[in-house]
Amino acid sequence: MTLTTEINDNGGGNGDSPEKLLAPVLSAFWDQPESWTLETYRRHEGYEGLRKALAMTPDDLIAYVKDSGLRGRGGAGFPTGMKWQFIPQGDGKPHYLVVNADESEPGTCKDIPLLFANPHSLIEGIVIACYAIRSSHAFIYLRGEVVPVLRRLHEAVREAYEAGYLGTNILGSGLDLELTVHAGAGAYICGEETALLDSLEGRRGQPRLRPPFPAVAGLYACPTVVNNVESIASVPAILNRGKDWFKSMGSEKSPGFTLYSLSGHVAGPGQYEAPLGITLRQLLDMSGGMRPGHRLKFWTPGGSSTPMFTDEHLDVPLDYEGVGAAGSMLGTKALQCFDETTCVVRAVTRWTEFYAHESCGKCTPCREGTYWLVQLLRDIEAGKGQMADLDKLNDIADNINGKSFCALGDGAASPIFSSLKYFREEYEQHITGKGCPFDPARSTAWADDKNAHQGVNA
Template sequence: MLTPVLSAHWDDADSWTMAGYERRGGYAAARTALQLQPDALITLVKDSGLRGRGGAGFPTGMKWSFIPQGDNKPHYLVVNADESEPGTCKDIPLMMANPHVLVEGVIIASYAIRATHAFIYIRGEVLHVIRRVQKAVQEAYAKGYAGKNIFGSGYDLEIVVHAGAGAYICGEETALLDSLEGRRGQPRLRPPFPAVAGLYGCPTVINNVESIASVPSIVLGGASWFQSMGTEKSKGYTLYSLSGHVANPGQFEAPLGVTLRELLDLSGGMRPGHKLKFWTPGGSSTPLLTDAHLDVPLDYEGVAGAGSMLGTKALQIFDETTCVVRAVLRWTEFYAHESCGKCTPCREGTYWLVRLLKRWEAGQGSPEEIDQLLDISDNILGRSFCALGDGATSPITSSIEYFRDEYLAHLQGGCPFDPVASTLFAGAPA
């Protein structure tokens, strides 16, 4: 069932080096791609069905095709490696273990959209990852795979590795562009969209690390090969990140459409003696699910049908010892802290959500305040400038939907999962 493509050689002693990558056929895809016409590459990626692996799942080839041609403007490729979503940990291990597959993907994608400059924007806290990607780019330049006249094709490409400054909001693509331009990272009003007026006001494609890293295998394997994996509308392989109360957390590469039950089997199941209570399918900004959703196909349509989003495929697993109110409060504190403050619904709404949730966790809330939580969430959802505000409401509304009784239990002496509380909820251990 596992389909190791991106992670096939992560265990190799020299997986991140140019020598190790070329020994496994590295840069053959780039050589092949640069012999094709750019439009043919865009069509190939379109036909493959590759969808963006950063969260939204927008078709990658279609995004590339939006770049206007013959406009006499520079075109830019920007790789979003600002992996900041709580629970998400797929792009960082990918860049650590195999940075050259990203560099090769950057070369192919840049050529396809006729860009001569590409930027890899990496979260600033992961200095070890930044250094590893910088080294890979240096090795590519040294071999003539980046810079002037790549592979003797006449194509020139400059690749810049840019370190962010630790702002979650810069994972939003237009805030990332503002940060790249030297301004405070805040989302832009759209339209115009980045494909028309992106970096420096020029046509720009912004893709996630995993999306770009998947391109070389598509060039070599072909569209039909990639389509042979996954589901009808969600094609190919992807990386699932399992963390939390599982026996063996980590990255699991599998075709889209695998279920959590199957992934738990691969990871050794829940930690011994415990059972699943709730989980996130795509990081903390996606509505949480419960043990009733173990067999939901983990593709874009299947998870949406269950009332959540696949997002970054960050599967955070929580067992019966976890207080859902406490978990939701911690997430909400994160979003309130990381709000850029540009729009009122997110700036003010997340502040008041934290205030209310703190009261609930301490057992000082009231039944009416559940409706206040839902009302504030409703006033944020769809009214904030970017998806940060929307994401902040997801764990709140979904946790109330599935665990309203647990919220109410906090009114009977505080958090029922606190060892010093006088009562326990649903038999949770002290």
């Protein structure tokens, strides 16, 4: 489900009606017939941003994107223009742009729908970015399981070549660009940018030790920019409509529009494109709230690798600063919402099993730590744990957090820390009650008592 409506010039606020809060740009015509074709994209000012970009110098273009305030939409929120600026010029080496489309984290589901419905926004953004960083070869690293998206992306690339937006002397500018679509083999670790580069080079996907950073020695040991799909796909609209238009939405330090993926126990799951800084309460108001008869218990602001929130955080502004100040990360804006019927221990166990399975095994803290987290969590969930296990969970997570080659370890530790912070009593109930209180086969007295005051009506 995708909601689209008119853009509110001031970025929305608590006093605006729900429909005024949405800002459809990338998703503006997802619901139209054959939205993925070049013809449809052109009808919506497609490739006009490219024409304006080619009229600028590469350095001016980088400065323009930097001044727009666009921040990376892949999780960390690093300024996109600044990342482009890091590429050394005049070094005599080829430069590469790599688009990270290996979307694999539980709950994260924005890039795949974007590529399926509007692939030309990404292709146009790629051409603009390559012109800026003086690159003649770009790569899209796509999660290999999504075969329908892969086929649609291949067709969009073919259309772009045929229309002269890719290839030699693009639009008479003298820019030559080759675009390669590469399908990965389904490893979550390849979403980490340096592991992605190793995989793209034909090696086993494992994170690299940094420095050197990709901007200096990335793909094939050459200067490389690695950007998220949504980051690059947002660039054409900025060039076409102007940086001031982009900065009129969102907040001062987190400007613009973005895709929020609402999932879980909600009445209207889907992609909601809105200015940064909207709240979960506002998104739930416009999507129909939690499923009928249930209340919000806990949720993730940016996928399973970000510290969870509770119903107390419904009014936290969903931008990088607001979520960070509240103790979590905006990440990929994957808003997974769970109601009072969900066992926190079970949810955290399933997430941790995923991270243990997807750990590449290169570094000891992540390889060993995630394994032992799973063993402890399974025992606790089954009612075989001890009170000392809770401190042990926290200790193991602390020995993983910040001590791994990449952020997978940090992501595995996040739900441990946050769930113990907000729901330690529930962990203890599994231990003292010798089992899960949410198991229908067991007494539900404790769960009913907790349900009476957990969550809110959304």
